[in-house]
Amino acid sequence: MSNPTFSILITTKNRLTDLAFTLDKIQYLLDNKNVVCLICDDGSTDGTALYLQTNYPEIRLIQNPKSQGLIYSRNRLMGLVTTEFAISIDDDAHFLSENPLESIRNYFEDNKNCGLLGFRIFWGLEEPRSIISTEKPHQVQGFVGCAHVWRMQTWRDIPDYPAWFIFYGEENFASYQLFKKNWEIHYLAEVLVHHRVDIKARKQHKDYIERQRRSLRSGWYLFFLFYPYREIPRKMAYSLWMQFKLKVFQGDFKTLLAIGLALLDLVGNIPRIIKNSNRLTQKEYETYNALPETKLYWKPEK
CATH class of the missing domain: 3.90.550.10 (Spore Coat Polysaccharide Biosynthesis Protein SpsA; Chain A)
Structure with a gap:
């Protein structure tokens, strides 16, 4: 063709x-x-x-x-x-x-x-x-x-x-x-x-902290770019709490460093966030969250 x-x-x-x-x-x-x-x-x-x-x-x-x-x-x-x-x-x-x-x-x-x-x-x-x-x-x-x-x-x-x-x-x-x-x-x-990825093995990779940093900051960027203002404090607090509860408090202290670096990235990119924001209304936010979540992983049926 x-x-x-x-x-x-x-x-x-x-x-x-x-x-x-x-x-x-x-x-x-x-x-x-x-x-x-x-x-x-x-x-x-x-x-x-x-x-x-x-x-x-x-x-x-x-x-x-x-x-x-x-x-x-x-x-x-x-x-x-x-x-x-x-x-x-x-x-x-x-x-x-x-x-x-x-x-x-x-x-x-x-x-x-x-x-x-x-x-x-x-x-x-x-x-x-x-x-x-x-x-x-x-x-x-x-x-x-x-x-x-x-x-x-x-x-x-x-x-x-x-x-x-x-x-x-x-x-x-x-x-x-x-x-x-x-x-x-x-x-x-x-x-x-x-x-073809071994997700569990990633924690042992040299770039683990950098991956954590980039993952966290991207999520936080998205909060400030798209979420209604009233939702941002609650989402930020929940995100930070879960990182401490599931990782830092379990002995994964690499995540603590990643959190600090990601927060610095967030502050440093405030001008970009202001320039590129396309905020959802509260109704749009609720409609979006009512959709089924993204399908990330599939496992064969036993």
């Missing part, structure tokens, strides 16, 4: 082994003439660019000479999309479903108010024992960044992801913006993705 319908977008940095595995797993999609693939190499130093240029010349590669962060890179990729739909997957994720493109296209055609689809995601180093699910598609609050698909019409209807978040939170940012524009986010269990 001369005019592809789908773009597959991948952001990567120094994870060549994961990326190579993913590309091998989705080769059948890359071979589909209805698909184009774009990859952003965010300042890798492990030979990622050379590997792609040598083995996948058909993939459009863009590079950040210096790392700019995941969200900045996703914005770059989204800005290059010319197809009707854009599928975003992490470099350590691949599809387990046999015909994801057909399922995606059919669902969007049948649900005109749906601007974005989140997929059923299995988290773990090994594939699930069973891929069967009886879950039905339905509207949800948000989506998971590691695997989702945009109807590009809706992306162009809202602001870009906030690159100043650096990492984490862009999905919720987009979900609030979509809600304000009356676009819906749906969960499509028919499409299953394997995210």
Whole structure:
């Protein structure tokens, strides 16, 4: 086909082994003439660019000479999309479903108010024992960044992801913006993705504190950007209390440092928060919170 319908977008940095595995797993999609693939190499130093240029010349590669962060890179990729739909997957994720493109296209055609689809995601180093699910598609609050698909019409209807978040939170940012524009986010269990991550092992990684810091501050940024003023003090207090109760008081003192750094980030970004706020009314806030929560994890039925 001369005019592809789908773009597959991948952001990567120094994870060549994961990326190579993913590309091998989705080769059948890359071979589909209805698909184009774009990859952003965010300042890798492990030979990622050379590997792609040598083995996948058909993939459009863009590079950040210096790392700019995941969200900045996703914005770059989204800005290059010319197809009707854009599928975003992490470099350590691949599809387990046999015909994801057909399922995606059919669902969007049948649900005109749906601007974005989140997929059923299995988290773990090994594939699930069973891929069967009886879950039905339905509207949800948000989506998971590691695997989702945009109807590009809706992306162009809202602001870009906030690159100043650096990492984490862009999905919720987009979900609030979509809600304000009356676009819906749906969960499509028919499409299953394997995210090859050991979540428990992350606590032992060198970047644990930085991940905690970025996760906390992104949540707090979102409170101040979108929540009605009356809700912010209660949400901030609850967030801090839960961090102390579930982590610090249990001996996870790394989280204490992450909390302090995240609070400093929040104060430092007050000008950006004021500039970019798009606050929900109290009624909008209640309607949004009445929606089913984002489907983050899926586990096989025993």
